[in-house]
Amino acid sequence: MAVPVPWACCAVLAAATAVVYAQRHSPQEAPHVQYERLGSDVTLPCGTANWDAAVMWQVNGTDLAPDLLNGSQLVLRGLELGHSGLYACFHRDSWHPRHQVLLHVGLPPREPVLSCRSNTYPKGFYCSWHLPVPTYIPNTFNVTVMHGSKIMVCEKDPALKNRCHIRYMHLFSTIKYKVSISVSNALGHNATAITFDEFTIVKPDPPENVVARPVPSNPRRLEVTWQTPSTWPDPESFPLKFFLRYRPLIQDQWQHVELSDGTAHTITDAYAGKEYIIQVAAKDNEIGTWSDWSVAAHATPWTEEPRHLTTEAQAPETTTSTTSSLAPPPTTKICDTGELDSGGGRSAPFGTRVPVTLALAAAAATASSLLICGGEGPPPSSLTAPACLPRARRPVRTRQRTCRGAGGRSRARRPWFLFCTRAGGPSAFFSDTICRDPGGPGPATPLPTTPHRPSRLPQRRRATQLTRPPKTTPPRPCPLGLDPPTPATPRSPWGPEGSPSHPQFLLLLQPPVCPRVSVATIRL
Amino acid sequence: MLACLCTVLWHLPAVPALNRTGDPGPGPSIQKTYDLTRYLEHQLRSLAGTYLNYLGPPFNEPDFNPPRLGAETLPRATVNLEVWRSLNDKLRLTQNYEAYSHLLCHLRGLNRQAAAAELRRSLAHFCTSLQGLLGSIAGVMAALGYPLPQPLPGTEPTWAPGPAHSDFLQKMDDFWLLKELQTWLWRSAKDFNRLKKKMQPPAAAVTLHLGTHGF
Numbered sequence: 001m002a003v004p005v006p007w008a009c010c011a012v013l014a015a016a017t018a019v020v021y022a023q024r025h026s027p028q029e030a031p032h033v034q035y036e037r038l039g040s041d042v043t044l045p046c047g048t049a050n051w052d053a054a055v056m057w058q059v060n061g062t063d064l065a066p067d068l069l070n071g072s073q074l075v076l077r078g079l080e081l082g083h084s085g086l087y088a089c090f091h092r093d094s095w096h097p098r099h100q101v102l103l104h105v106g107l108p109p110r111e112p113v114l115s116c117r118s119n120t121y122p123k124g125f126y127c128s129w130h131l132p133v134p135t136y137i138p139n140t141f142n143v144t145v146m147h148g149s150k151i152m153v154c155e156k157d158p159a160l161k162n163r164c165h166i167r168y169m170h171l172f173s174t175i176k177y178k179v180s181i182s183v184s185n186a187l188g189h190n191a192t193a194i195t196f197d198e199f200t201i202v203k204p205d206p207p208e209n210v211v212a213r214p215v216p217s218n219p220r221r222l223e224v225t226w227q228t229p230s231t232w233p234d235p236e237s238f239p240l241k242f243f244l245r246y247r248p249l250i251q252d253q254w255q256h257v258e259l260s261d262g263t264a265h266t267i268t269d270a271y272a273g274k275e276y277i278i279q280v281a282a283k284d285n286e287i288g289t290w291s292d293w294s295v296a297a298h299a300t301p302w303t304e305e306p307r308h309l310t311t312e313a314q315a316p317e318t319t320t321s322t323t324s325s326l327a328p329p330p331t332t333k334i335c336d337t338g339e340l341d342s343g344g345g346r347s348a349p350f351g352t353r354v355p356v357t358l359a360l361a362a363a364a365a366t367a368s369s370l371l372i373c374g375g376e377g378p379p380p381s382s383l384t385a386p387a388c389l390p391r392a393r394r395p396v397r398t399r400q401r402t403c404r405g406a407g408g409r410s411r412a413r414r415p416w417f418l419f420c421t422r423a424g425g426p427s428a429f430f431s432d433t434i435c436r437d438p439g440g441p442g443p444a445t446p447l448p449t450t451p452h453r454p455s456r457l458p459q460r461r462r463a464t465q466l467t468r469p470p471k472t473t474p475p476r477p478c479p480l481g482l483d484p485p486t487p488a489t490p491r492s493p494w495g496p497e498g499s500p501s502h503p504q505f506l507l508l509l510q511p512p513v514c515p516r517v518s519v520a521t522i523r524l
Numbered sequence: 525m526l527a528c529l530c531t532v533l534w535h536l537p538a539v540p541a542l543n544r545t546g547d548p549g550p551g552p553s554i555q556k557t558y559d560l561t562r563y564l565e566h567q568l569r570s571l572a573g574t575y576l577n578y579l580g581p582p583f584n585e586p587d588f589n590p591p592r593l594g595a596e597t598l599p600r601a602t603v604n605l606e607v608w609r610s611l612n613d614k615l616r617l618t619q620n621y622e623a624y625s626h627l628l629c630h631l632r633g634l635n636r637q638a639a640a641a642e643l644r645r646s647l648a649h650f651c652t653s654l655q656g657l658l659g660s661i662a663g664v665m666a667a668l669g670y671p672l673p674q675p676l677p678g679t680e681p682t683w684a685p686g687p688a689h690s691d692f693l694q695k696m697d698d699f700w701l702l703k704e705l706q707t708w709l710w711r712s713a714k715d716f717n718r719l720k721k722k723m724q725p726p727a728a729a730v731t732l733h734l735g736t737h738g739f
Contacts, residue, residue: 122605148591171608172601172711174703176589195589199710237609237718286562286713 031086031100035137035186036079038107044074046089047099054092060085079105081136106137108188114181116194119291121202121284123233124167127154127179139185148175173198202288204240205229207263207280212299219272219301222246225264226280226294243281243290248274249298260285275300550667551723557660558716564653565709571646572702578639579695590696598630598700599623601707613722614670616715621661622673623708628654630701664719 036042046055051071057064068074076083087101110133118125129141145152145166154164180193207226215221224244228235239261245254248271259265270276279293576584599622611619631651639647662672 168605170602171605172603172707172714174600174602174700174707175592178589195587236721237714239717285717286565286710 029100031088031102033102033104035104035106037187038079038081038105038136040079041075041077042079042103043070044076044087044089044101044103045099046072046074049089049098055089055098056092056095058088058090081105084136104137104186106185106187107133107135109135109139109183109185109190111190111192112141112181112183114179114192114194116177116179116196116201118198118202118288119205119229119231120233121204121238121288122168122171124165125201126157126163126165127181128160128163129181129183130162131183135185135187137185137187139183142182142184144180146178146180147173152177154179168198171198199287202284204282204284204288204291205231206291206294207242207282208294210278210280210294210297212276212278212297214299214302215266216302219303220268220270222267222270222276222278222299222301223264224267224278224280224297227263229282229291232282239285240282241285243283244278245280245293246270246276246278248276250274270301272301273303550664551720553660553664553667554716554720554723557657557664558713558720560653560657560660561709561712561716564650564657565706565713567650567653568702568706568709571650572706574643574646575639575702576699578643579698583695583699588699590699592700593696597626598704599626599708601704601711603711613668613719614665616719617661617665617668617670618673620708620712620715621658621665624654624658624661627701627705627708628658631705634698634701 034042034044044057046053046057049055049072051073053072055069055072056066057069057074064074068076072089074087074089084103084105087103088097089099090097109131112129112131114127114129116125116127127143127145129143131139141162143154143164145154147169152166152169154166157163157165176195176197178193178195180191182189182191184190206229208229210224210226212222212224215223224246226242228240232238232240241261242259242263244257244259244265246257246267247254255267255269257265257267267276267278276299278297278299279295281290281293283290573584582588601623628651631647631654634647665672
C-alpha cells in the first residue's frame with residue numbers, strides 16, 4: 001500500500017510542477033495590442049502575475065524605473081504620444097519574459113470633413129474626406145452614397161486613399177444626393193453626411209496650358225491662349241466659359257475679362273514694356289462654380305529694338321529676343337565720345353563708364369530684362385534728344401525728398417539714379433530736378449529687388465513708382481546745375497563696385513524741360 | 525389635383541411655315557431659344573425664392589430633401605445619360621416642348637388666394653415668358669420640319685379636381701413643380717447647346733470629335 005502511493009504522489013507532483021513551470025515560462029506569445037487615449041492614465045498588469053510578484057518592466061528594450069510600478073503593474077500617467085511602444089515585463093531574478101504589451105497612444109476621431117465635387121460632369125463626381133485632427137492610430141472609413149432611396153457605388157480611388165468616385169446614372173435629377181461617411185478607430189467613432197443637388201457640385205479643373213505671347217509690332221497687346229481642362233469630358237455639349245485676369249507684376253490690381261466661348265483672347269490695354277502675369281479660370285456655362293485659377297503665365301508686350309548709334313565705339317551683341325522689354329530707344333547723343341568706354345558687356349559693372357545706349361543694348365540681350373519707367377503711366381513713346389547726355393564714372397544715387405525746379409514743380413520722394421559726369425555739359429540740360437547725393441551718411445542702402453515671380457512687391461501707389469528709400473537725408477532744394485561728384489569718393493549704392501546681383505539702374509533724361517524723367521531699371 | 529383646362533395650350537397659334545428658301549436656317553432661333561432658357565432660369569431663381577418663402581418652412585429650407593411622392597403628372601427632366609446623349613433632334617425638341625406645355629399648365633393652376641399681389645404678378649410674368657419659350661421651341665421645330673406634338677386623346681391634361689389635398693400636400697406639389705421647372709430649364713440649356721453645335725457647319729469637324737472622347 002505504501003509503495004504505489006508515493007509513486008503516484010510523485011508523479012502527480014511532477015506533473016503539477018511541470019504544468020506550473022510551463023505556465024510561468026511559456027514561450028512568448030504575441031504581444032497584446034492596446035490602444036489608449038492621449039492624456040489618460042493606464043495601468044499595465046504583467047500578464048497573470050500576482051500583484052506582489054517581483055518583475056521588471058522595459059519599454060522598447062530600455063529599463064523603466066521601479067517607481068513607476070505599483071506592485072507588478074506598470075502605471076503610466078498623462079499618456080503622451082512618446083509613450084507608444086513595446087512594453088515588456090520580466091521576472092526580476094530570472095529575467096524570464098512574462099508579458100508584452102504593444103501600446104498605441106491616440107485619440108478618438110473627430111467629425112470628418114467631407115466634400116464632393118464634379119470635375120467630370122456629366123460623367124460623375126468624387127468625394128474626398130479627411131480628419132481635421134489626426135488620431136495617431138489607424139482609422140477605417142466607410143462611405144455610402146444615396147440618391148433618394150437608391151444606393152450608389154463609390155469606387156475607391158486607385159491612388160488616393162481618402163477619395164472615391166461615383167458615376168452618374170441619371171442626369172438632370174431633382175432628387176438630391178446624400179453622401180455619408182463614418183470613421184472609427186479603437187478609441188471611438190464619428191460620422192457626418194452632406195446632401196446636394198447634382199448641379200451645385202460642378203466645378204471644373206482649371207484651364208491647362210495657359211500661354212501668353214507678345215504680338216509683334218504691337219506694344220500694348222498680349223495674346224493669351226489656353227485649353228479646356230482635359231478632365232472635362234464633353235466640352236461640346238457642356239461648353240465652358242472662361243474668366244481671365246491679368247495685371248502687371250508691379251501692380252496689385254487685377255483686370256478681369258469674362259469670355260463666353262473660345263480659348264483665346266487678346267489683351268489690348270497692356271502697359272508697354274511691363275511684364276504681365278495672366279491667369280484663367282473655367283466654369284460650366286450654366287451650372288456649378290468657377291474652377292481654381294490656372295497656373296500663371298508671364299509675358300511682356302513687344303517692344304521696338306533699340307537703335308544702335310553710329311558713334312558707338314563698340315556695340316555689344318544685338319538682341320535676338322523679341323520679348324525684350326526695353327523702352328523705345330533713346331535718341332540721346334553722347335557727349336565726350338572720346339571718353340567712351342568700350343566696356344559695354346553684359347556683366348559690366350556700373351563702375352565703368354558705360355554709355356547709356358550701350359548699356360541699354362546690352363540689357364536688350366537679356367531676355368529677362370525688366371523695365372520700369374518713372375512718371376505717370378507708361379513711359380513716353382519716344383525720348384527726344386537732350387542736348388547733352390551726362391555720363392558718369394560712377395553711378396550716383398540721390399535720396400532727395402524734394403527737388404524744386406525752376407518752374408516750382410517738385411518731385412517728391414523719388415530716388416534718382418544717375419549717370420553724372422563732370423558738369424562740362426550744359427547745366428541747363430540737367431535742369432533743376434537732378435539732385436546729387438549730398439554725400440551724407442554712409443553707403444546707400446541696397447535697392448529693392450526687382451519683382452521676382454511670384455513674389456509680390458510692396459504696396460505702391462502707382463505702377464511706376466519705386467519703393468521709397470529710407471529717409472535718411474533731410475530734404476533740401478536741388479541746386480541748379482550739377483556739381484560733379486569727386487572722383488575720389490565714388491558713390492556706389494550697391495556697396496562693392498559693380499555688384500551684379502543688384503538690379504542696375506539707369507536714368508534716361510528727357511529734354512531739358514523740367515522734370516519728366518524716366519527711370520529705367522534693367523536687370524542684367 | 526389642379527383643375528386645368530389646358531386644351532387651349534395645344535392649339536397654339538400656328539407658327540407660319542417658314543419659307544425654307546433663303547432662310548438663315550434654324551441656327552439663330554436655336555440661339556434665341558437657348559437665350560430664353562437662360563433668361564427664364566434667372567427669372568425663376570428669384571420667383572422660386574419668393575414663392576418658397578411664401579410656402580413657409582420646411583419648403584424654404586436649403587436642406588429640405590423630401591422623397592418624391594405624388595406629383596406623378598409632372599414631366600421629369602431626369603434621363604439616363606446614354607439615352608439623353610443619343611436622342612435625335614426631333615425627340616429632343618419634342619420632349620422639351622411637351623415638358624414645358626405641362627409645366628406651364630400646372631403653373632397657371634397655382635392659384636393662391638393668399639399669395640401677395642406681387643407674387644401673383646411675378647407668377648403671371650413668368651407664365652408669359654414660359655409661353656414665349658414654348659413658341660420659340662415651336663419655331664425651331666417648324667424650321668427643322670418637325671411636326672408639333674399633338675395631345676394624345678385621353679391624356680389631355682384636363683381633369684376635375686381630385687380628392688381634396690391637404691394643404692401640406694398641396695404645398696409639396698408646388699415645391700416639386702418649381703424644382704422640376706428649374707431642372708428642366710437647366711436641361712434645356714444643355715439640349716439647345718447640343719443642337720446649336722450640331723447645326724454649325726464649320727463645327728461639323730469638331731462634333732466628330734465626340735466619338736474620340738470615349739462615350
